[in-house]
Every structure is written in C-alpha cells, then in structure tokens.
Amino acid sequence: MLSLGGVTAGYGETRVLEDLTLSFAEGERLAIIGRNGMGKTTTLATMMGLTRLHSGAVRLRGADISRLPPHRRQASGLGIVPQTRDIFPSLSVEENLLAGQTRGGGTLAEAYALFPRLRERRRNGGALLSGGEQQMLAIARTLMGRPEVLLLDEPLEGLAPVICQMLMDVFERLSAEGRTIVLVEQHAELALRFADRAVILDTGRIVHEGRAADVLADPALLDRHVGVGLDV
C-alpha cells in the first residue's frame, strides 16, 4: 500500500530519519513505537510530504509520490491526524468538519454516527472542547477526506483511559471497514494490542520490526527501546 524506501529525511539540513525502509499492505494495522524524539512523528510527516526528503522514495500503491505536495497525497488517499490536532478554535465543530471535506469525501452524518458527542457539540466553538472532544474532531475532520490510509500521531496523548478505550474502539471500526491504519503511540500496550505489526524506532532508524504480539510478549525489548513499562 505505502512504502518508504531508503528514506533519509528531516527538516532543512537536519536529518532525522536515516535510510529508513518500511512498507505495509492494504488493510494492515501498523504500530510505530519508540521513545520521545526518535523520529515517529517525522516518519508519518515524511509519508505525508511534510518533511524534506534528502534521499530515497515514498510510494503509494507502487507509484512514486516523493515529489507530491501534501494536498496531492491527501487527494491520493492519505490522511494524517497530527499530534497537535490543529483544531480551528474560532470555528464551530461543524465548520471544522466541513473544512476537512473533500469532493466525494465523507459526510457530516458519517462523522456524527462515528462520534455522537460531536453532534451534541456541533455548534460549539473549537476552543470550548475538552481534549477528548478535540481529538474526536481532529480524527473526524481527517476522515472527511475519506483516506484509505490513516496516519494517527499519538491520538491518545493526555486523554483519560475511558476516552482512550473509546478511540481504540473507533480505530477497530475503521480498520474493520478496510482502512489501513498507522498508529504512532506512547501507550505501547494499547498500540501493540491493536496492531498486526510493529516497528520500533531509535534515533531515526528501525531497530525492530515484527509481529505486534511478539513485541508485546518481549518486555526486555520494550524496556530497551521504548523504556516504559506496559501501561494497562
């Protein structure tokens, strides 16, 4: 579905990812884990065209999209939910959703069916939402572009366990509908339980790649490269 081949990328002259090769299939659930600052966000941003690609290639369904700007990648089926959520604070929930709508894209009815809470809050300003509601809105807004590949950057960060579980259920649903999901998460256990496959990043390089269940069953590996105890 999507691949990075020998990718070295970063910001300006700074190189964050070094010769990174990674691919995943249609419908797959991939978890990318690792300590802070190891390049997880940069990996998603590079898939989306938001970094400087020094060398290597990004391919979507075999087509080289390395030179495509982010909006063209979005039109080709990629969607990212950034860690920063990027809600427009002065727009209502509904206006935020419509801002993410593309031609032939998702509908408000679909967004509200997935997140009934957003329907209740549809006239509220973005600035008045709780953290969980902001994250629901960020996800729903990206889905308005009907992405085939959904890139999620630490969607659970700072949220209460009950909201985290609700969002994980939503990701299960999106995956069951056939979407390909890449989940970057500090909550390693939730991410690994969800994913088929896991990649561990350390200083911009892949230090482990394999079945998520195997990573989950290897506390020493997690301790070495993720450095957090399992969180559930």
Ligand SMILES: Nc1ncnc2c1ncn2[C@@H]1O[C@H](COP(=O)(O)OP(=O)(O)OP(=O)(O)O)[C@@H](O)[C@H]1O
């Ligand atoms: N816009 C930027 N300009 C320059 N360097 C950056 C920029 N964004 C991130 N970096 C650097 O790139 C490295 C990797 O950051 P990245 O955000 O990809 O890591 P991460 O694994 O997602 O960590 P976190 O969990 O903290 O988001 C870090 O050293 C960071 O300081």
